[in-house]
Structures are given as structure tokens and as C-alpha cells.
């Protein structure tokens with residue numbers, strides 16, 4: 004059996020003004036796709052996998068129209084000579100926003116379906132922070148999404164999607180896909196599967212999978228920083244017994260709806276000023292202070308310097324701050340060299356209208372050796388603060404991200420990261436974890452963001468309304 008593989012994977016805050024261009028994506032093409040660690044698991048399945056293109060970027064702003072159109076054209080061009088295909092596997096995120104185009108995944112998946120034809124079986128894997136539409140469901144035969152946030156089941160999910168596809172082709176049984184949208188859309192930080200009630204809701208899924216006639220039960224949290232009509236949670240089912248799938252989709256949707264008021268942040272939160280004050284006064288260490296409104300992995304810009312300004316104002320000591328994206332300041336440090344003392348403007352370099360920079364004197368302590376200019380990172384110090392400056396938008400979620408810059412997070416009094424919920428490596432060392440509900444394009448106070456395109460009513464923007472789950476079948480399944 005011949006299965007083509009491809010996709011596009013990005014999460015875009017529609018509030019983020021910084022466009023993603025081709026250079027911001029890691030692109031796997033042709034044979035390199037199959038050889039990449041991300042797709043290495045495919046060799047475990049008994050099928051001939053035919054690579055197309057897979058483009059992936061960290062979360063951010065909208066994808067520029069030209070970049071999207073170029074990727075889509077290349078994907079279709081690479082897909083075309085592979086026809087006829089038995090199957091197509093699409094590895095997606097699900098929260099892409101393209102300049103001037105809502106439901107961008109609907110466009111991508113719809114174009115793929117139009118090209119491969121009705122006979123081909125199409126399977127997709129998603130991030131649970133993706134958003135879904137009828138147009139997407141209509142083009143698919145098989146669907147699966149992550150069941151953990153923070154995401155530690157990425158490969159497991161991709162395997163489920165591929166396993167179901169291979170089984171379907173082997174047995175000749177084409178499954179049904181249906182979904183029940185849930186008019187709730189909450190930030191990932193209130194719906195982490197480490198905390199209740201998401202923990203118990205996601206714990207329902209293996210039990211649903213085990214029911215006869217169910218292949219996969221998916222629960223979507225959705226992506227709240229997309230101001231689009233499709234931004235909602237959803238229960239999505241793949242399987243063979245339509246009545247059972249409908250019943251379970253409704254049950255899951257109702258359980259999520261019933262729990263809507265119980266979704267709270269899994270750590271201590273406060274305003275930026277409150278969190279910095281608490282961190283400075285903390286008797287225990289290291290405090291891990293997450294600046295949530297500017298979290299690049301949630302779609303934030305990653306260039307804001309307000310927390311830095313507050314730390315300086317409070318004379319904070321023993322601080323490791325990783326990091327602020329500022330290409331110009333980073334370049335200046337490399338030009339000056341280690342030991343140089345410099346006047347720098349730090350922050351507000353990408354979203355120049357979104358916030359204000361910090362202008363102060365810093366000492367260059369460390370320069371990351373790299374041949375790739377976009378990978379440049381400098382550590383500068385001011386008072387008791389060691390600050391990482393980065394040429395590009397990037398997270399600091401793993402201990403190695405600090406260690407390679409000569410920084411020891413374990414020895415710090417305060418670690419500042421631009422993050423929402425903490426990564427699996429930082430969470431265990433946080434003593435305690437504070438999350439600053441700071442302003443930014445991924446503001447955790449979603450109710451204070453402009454809402455022009457989201458559906459009415461949607462919780463938590465609207466509170467006083469009733470909901471009865473309704474199930475919608477994919478157009479392909481309706482024809483069976």
C-alpha cells in the first residue's frame with residue numbers, strides 16, 4: 004500500500020503582529036522527511052511511505068500569505084506525481100492562521116483531498132490546541148489528537164493516526180468520522196492535563212477507545228488566541244459504529260461542558276508586579292517565574308522587557324532570565340565581545356508598538372559559539388541579573404538550553420522564562436512556580452482581548468447560556 008506523508012505545523016496568535024515567513028519554518032522535503040527523527044516511527048508500519056513536504060515552525064504570528072501559498076503549491080506539486088495513492092497521512096498542528104485566510108487547515112486539507120480523490124483514505128494527527136471546522140472533518144477519514152498538555156505524547160498520537168490508516172487499508176474497512184463542537188475555549192494554561200479537571204477528562208479517552216466500534220476518541224481544547232469562528236473545544240470520534248460514536252461524542256462533549264467552570268491555573272498566579280515582588284521575597288529557591296503573556300511557544304512574540312524592568316527596579320539578585328528575543332542587541336554583544344560593557348536597548352524589537360524597551364548598561368558574559376547567525380545567543384548581566392538575548396524567537400524549556408550558555412538554573416534564586424505552564428524539565432525544579440498574567444498577544448486573561456470573530460455564545464466570554472451537544476458527521480461518512 005502506498006501512503007503519502009506531509010503537512011504543515013504551526014500555531015498562530017491572530018493578535019501577534021509579527022508574520023511568519025519561509026525562513027521561520029523548518030522544512031523537511033522528499034527523502035529527508037522520511038529520515039528525520041520526527042517521522043522515524045513510520046518504518047515500524049508495513050506500508051510504502053512516500054514523502055512530500057512537512058513545514059514546521061514554533062508558535063507565533065500569522066503565516067504570510069506568500070509563504071503559505073508557496074508551501075501549499077510545493078506540497079501539491081510533490082503529491083501529484085505520487086497518484087494514485089491508497090492513503091495520505093497529514094501531520095498537522097491545527098491552529099494556523101494565514102494572512103487574510105480563516106480556517107487555513109481547511110484550505111490545506113481540502114486541497115489535498117481534491118487532488119488525491121475520493122478513493123484515497125486520509126488520516127490526520129493534530130495538536131489538541133488546534134481548531135477544527137466541518138470543512139476539515141468533511142475531507143478526512145481518520146483523526147487523532149494529543150492527549151497530554153504539556154505534550155509528551157506527540158509520537159504516540161502520530162502512531163495512532165498512522166496505525167488506523169494502515170489497518171483501514173489492510174482490512175478495507177473505511178471508518179466514520181464525526182464531531183461535536185463544544186462552545187468553550189480556554190487557554191492551555193487552564194486546561195493542562197497534569198491538573199484537574201482536564202486530567203480526569205483525558206483519562207476517559209482510553210476507555211472510550213476500548214468500546215467496540217470506536218477506533219479513536221479525540222478531545223480538542225482548541226486555540227483561544229485565534230480570533231476565528233472555529234475557535235472552540237470539540238470531541239471528535241473515528242470508528243465504525245456510528246451510533247456508538249455519536250453517543251460517546253455527546254458524552255465527552257457534555258463532560259467537558261459540565262467542567263467548564265473548574266478549569267483554573269495549575270500554579271500560583273498574579274500580575275507581573277505581584278509575581279516579581281513574591282519572587283524577590285521568596286524564602287525558597289529557585290522560583291520559576293513564567294511570563295505568560297509573551298510565551299513564544301503559545302504564539303507570543305517573545306520580545307517584551309517589562310519583567311526585566313521590574314526586576315531591575317526591585318534590585319533582584321541571583322536571577323537567570325531566559326530570554327528576550329532581540330537580534331540587534333545580540334549582534335551588538337557579538338561585535339563587542341565577552342567582558343565588554345555596553346549601553347543596550349533590550350526588547351520591543353519585533354512588535355515595536357506592543358511594549359517598551361529597557362535601555363541600560365550591561366556586561367557581556369557569554370557568547371554562544373555557532374556558525375548559524377540566527378542561532379546567536381548572548382548572556383549579559385546587569386546587577387544580579389543574568390539575561391539571555393537571542394537573535395531569534397525561541398523557548399528555554401530544557402535544562403540544556405541553559406547549560407549550553409554556561410547558566411545553572413538549579414543554582415539560581417529566580418529563573419524567569421517566557422512560558423505558560425512549565426515544561427516537564429522545569430516544573431520539577433520550581434520552588435515555587437509563579438505565573439505572571441502579563442499582557443501580550445497570548446494574554447491569559449482572554450476575556451480582556453478583542454473578540455471580533457469568535458462565535459457567540461462561547462464560554463468564558465459569554466457565561467449565561469445552555470448547551471446540548473450536537474453531532475456532525477463528515478460528508479464522506481454520510482455517503483457510506
Ligand SMILES: [Zn+2]
Nearest residue numbers: 130131132154
Ligand atoms: Zn499544543
